[in-house]
Amino acid sequence: MATLTYRQALNEALSEELERDNTVFLIGEEVGEYGGAFKVSQGLLKKFGPERIIDTPISEAAFTGLAVGAAMYGLRPIVEFMNWSFALVAFDQIINNAGSIRFMSGGQFNFPIVFRGPSGGGTQIGATHSHALENWLANVPTFTVINPAFPADAKGLLKSAIRSNNPVCFFEGERLYGIQGDVPEEKDFLVPIGKAQIVTEGKDVTVLSSGFSTHVVLQALETLSKENISVEMIDLRTIKPYDFDLVASSLQKTNRLVIVEEGKPFAGWGAQIAYDVQHLLFDELDAPIYRVSNLDIPNPYNGKLEQEILPNPLRVIQAVHNVLR
Amino acid sequence: MVDNISFSEQVHEDFKSSALAELPKEMRLELYKTMVLIRRFEEKSSQSFMQAKIKGFCHLSIGQEAIAVGVCAAIGPEDVVITAYRDHGIALARGISPKACMAELYGKSTGTSKGMGGSMHFFDKNKKFFGGHAIVAAQCPIAAGVAFAQRYLKENTVTVCLLGDGAVNQGVFHETLNLVSLWKLPVVYIIENNQYAMGTEIHRSTAGLPLVKKSVAYDMAGMVIDGMNVEEVRKKVLEAANLARNENCPVLIEARTYRFRGHSMSDPDTYRTKEEIAEAKKRDPIALYSQLLLDQGVLTRDLIAQIDKEIKKVIQEAVQYAESSPEPDLELARKICFAEEDSIEPPQRPLYGLIVD
Numbered sequence: 001m002a003t004l005t006y007r008q009a010l011n012e013a014l015s016e017e018l019e020r021d022n023t024v025f026l027i028g029e030e031v032g033e034y035g036g037a038f039k040v041s042q043g044l045l046k047k048f049g050p051e052r053i054i055d056t057p058i059s060e061a062a063f064t065g066l067a068v069g070a071a072m073y074g075l076r077p078i079v080e081f082m083n084w085s086f087a088l089v090a091f092d093q094i095i096n097n098a099g100s101i102r103f104m105s106g107g108q109f110n111f112p113i114v115f116r117g118p119s120g121g122g123t124q125i126g127a128t129h130s131h132a133l134e135n136w137l138a139n140v141p142t143f144t145v146i147n148p149a150f151p152a153d154a155k156g157l158l159k160s161a162i163r164s165n166n167p168v169c170f171f172e173g174e175r176l177y178g179i180q181g182d183v184p185e186e187k188d189f190l191v192p193i194g195k196a197q198i199v200t201e202g203k204d205v206t207v208l209s210s211g212f213s214t215h216v217v218l219q220a221l222e223t224l225s226k227e228n229i230s231v232e233m234i235d236l237r238t239i240k241p242y243d244f245d246l247v248a249s250s251l252q253k254t255n256r257l258v259i260v261e262e263g264k265p266f267a268g269w270g271a272q273i274a275y276d277v278q279h280l281l282f283d284e285l286d287a288p289i290y291r292v293s294n295l296d297i298p299n300p301y302n303g304k305l306e307q308e309i310l311p312n313p314l315r316v317i318q319a320v321h322n323v324l325r
Numbered sequence: 326m327v328d329n330i331s332f333s334e335q336v337h338e339d340f341k342s343s344a345l346a347e348l349p350k351e352m353r354l355e356l357y358k359t360m361v362l363i364r365r366f367e368e369k370s371s372q373s374f375m376q377a378k379i380k381g382f383c384h385l386s387i388g389q390e391a392i393a394v395g396v397c398a399a400i401g402p403e404d405v406v407i408t409a410y411r412d413h414g415i416a417l418a419r420g421i422s423p424k425a426c427m428a429e430l431y432g433k434s435t436g437t438s439k440g441m442g443g444s445m446h447f448f449d450k451n452k453k454f455f456g457g458h459a460i461v462a463a464q465c466p467i468a469a470g471v472a473f474a475q476r477y478l479k480e481n482t483v484t485v486c487l488l489g490d491g492a493v494n495q496g497v498f499h500e501t502l503n504l505v506s507l508w509k510l511p512v513v514y515i516i517e518n519n520q521y522a523m524g525t526e527i528h529r530s531t532a533g534l535p536l537v538k539k540s541v542a543y544d545m546a547g548m549v550i551d552g553m554n555v556e557e558v559r560k561k562v563l564e565a566a567n568l569a570r571n572e573n574c575p576v577l578i579e580a581r582t583y584r585f586r587g588h589s590m591s592d593p594d595t596y597r598t599k600e601e602i603a604e605a606k607k608r609d610p611i612a613l614y615s616q617l618l619l620d621q622g623v624l625t626r627d628l629i630a631q632i633d634k635e636i637k638k639v640i641q642e643a644v645q646y647a648e649s650s651p652e653p654d655l656e657l658a659r660k661i662c663f664a665e666e667d668s669i670e671p672p673q674r675p676l677y678g679l680i681v682d
């Protein structure tokens with residue numbers, strides 16, 4: 001095990017996969033000379049050269065579409081969005097082209113493409129820069145949506161995403177780049193797509209989250225454990241397709257579910273999971289499911305107010321209390 | 326518009342007297358036949374559409390056949406072609422079978438896209454035909470990406486991307502030209518300027534005409550060609566492809582043409598006069614070419630009749646094939662959503678939305 005930051009873990013994943021497969025390339029704004037706006041790609045230009053670490057003009061639609069075309073021709077592009085919020089100007093290329101062409105061509109083309117970058121609010125950069133687009137992308141039938149919380153998962157899942165023959169939307173927590181964690185050192189360390197993990201075992205209530213929200217839950221747990229509430233905490237890691245089996249086995253034990261997600265509430269992934277659970281596990285539930293999400297207000301600049309709007313430990317604690325009532 | 330037509334006639338005069346007549350006879354016959362094939366194919370699809378056997382949108386390229394045929398005659402089988410939704414003609418010119426094309430229009434599993442794409446979304450990876458793209462200008466950056474990959478893989482191939490005159494006003498078109506010029510990608514963009522985007526005549530939508538001037542801002546080679554003259558299209562696209570292929574010089578071509586039918590099958594065509602259409606039809610690319618070939622003794626009346634008969638049969642067979650082919654089912658739709666995984670453990674993918682008992 002090595003102790004790495006989330007940022008370093010991602011950097012290692014990129015570096016190892018670029019090393020492993022010549023058809024992998026990284027494209028985006030400031031990924032080369034600058035080393036990435038968040039320094040995720042630092043050092044890669046020197047290692048792999050400008051043919052494979054490609055700085056672009058500020059033209060998300062064009063370089064995203066270019067990556068889609070390159071994938072259709074057999075390459076394996078990794079597209080970095082300086083911030084996932086900027087992907088909004090490339091949505092046609094992402095959704096219609098990366099998301100639909102395989103299907104519309106009767107399955108003739110593969111899209112081994114990763115879209116990645118920082119996502120989510122909490123850094124006081126206003127509504128335009130603070131979207132959590134996981135739900136929007138999870139709404140595309142052919143997309144895999146990943147949102148790791150810890151450095152090891154960031155590395156292992158990014159490597160899996162790059163090796164996948166299907167399009168992956170990879171959401172990195174903007175507030176997670178600096179956190180540290182143990183990361184296995186073997187070169188072929190992969191975390192499987194679609195598998196959640198239990199962070200803490202418990203018996204009273206299952207709390208489900210992903211990405212930065214998992215850290216919000218960890219904070220809430222400090223209070224909850226003092227209250228002797230035993231929380232089974234599941235970190236989803238992959239949002240779509242999500243690990244229903246692990247959720248189900250946990251609910252057989254706890255019979256109570258709280259879902260914590262960073263996105264806005266309406267039509268969020270938590271709503272889908274809540275639907276599936278009440279539909280398929282109705283008899284297991286002893287209480288209504290609670291969702292803790294962003295409030296339905298654009299993210300404000302004001303820091304105190306933004307924290308109030310984002311899912312926060314207080315609301316998680318409140319939801320856990322409610323579900324146990 | 327008037328200036329387009331006079332321009333085109335001038336070019337046509339040049340063509341008649343130029344060295345273009347050097348093409349081998351077989352090739353010239355092939356160009357002619359392919360244009361006729363496209364014309365008859367689309368006339369038939371128009372009929373089937375009226376009989377409600379073809380549904381959805383159906384955009385015909387009648388009048389624009391010389392571009393499809395000239396382009397495909399100018400590039401090799403390893404080069405890539407990509408276009409917008411008005412794609413039947415170029416797909417046929419690229420050598421995709423009329424059967425597969427017709428079956429796609431009928432929504433059948435034997436179609437070019439297994440009935441999942443329809444008229445606007447023909448694809449054939451083996452023939453290096455990369456679609457059929459129905460969001461205006463969306464194919465432009467894809468073409469740049471294919472060209473990027475061609476160079477990345479150190480091939481000597483090029484990509485040709487067709488788009489409409491309306492597509493020129495999309496942002497992604499401009500972003501893409503900037504990229505391909507900056508990176509000197511082996512790609513040729515061909516604007517099929519039929520002077521209309523649906524009902525909007527080009528002067529009502531576009532500043533900075535003629536369209537070829539868009540190349541100037543991005544420091545690309547620009548060409549204007551007569552899109553009604555199949556041999557000129559072939560020759561100029563060949564030149565352009567060579568520039569892209571050998572000189573790292575992406576090219577923007579404005580090909581002047583006219584669509585003789587409505588924008589799509591459901592367009593009553595109220596925004597232009599009968600006289601204007603009749604005037605344009607005087608430069609019907611098929612009529613122009615057959616006359617030229619007759620004049621030069623390459624075609625005879627008999628040969629024309631024989632070709633018509635052959636093509637009629639091909640079209641009939643395509644319709645029969647389409648009609649008798651099976652419909653795609655949910656299982657197929659589900660299967661093609663995802664490529665097989667070979668380097669990772671494949672995730673389980675439930676079909677969300679299905680009601681489970």
Ligand SMILES: Cc1ncc(C[n+]2csc(CCOP(=O)(O)OP(=O)(O)O)c2C)c(N)n1
Nearest residue numbers: 411459460461489490491492519521522523
């Ligand atoms: C982004 C987008 N906006 C609008 C449309 C609807 N639409 C389809 S074709 C078309 C006109 C395009 O004209 P042009 O590019 O000149 O191509 P042509 O139809 O003449 O071949 C429009 C507005 C669309 N498909 N995509």
Ligand SMILES: [Mg+2]
Nearest residue numbers: 489490521522
């Ligand atoms: Mg047009």
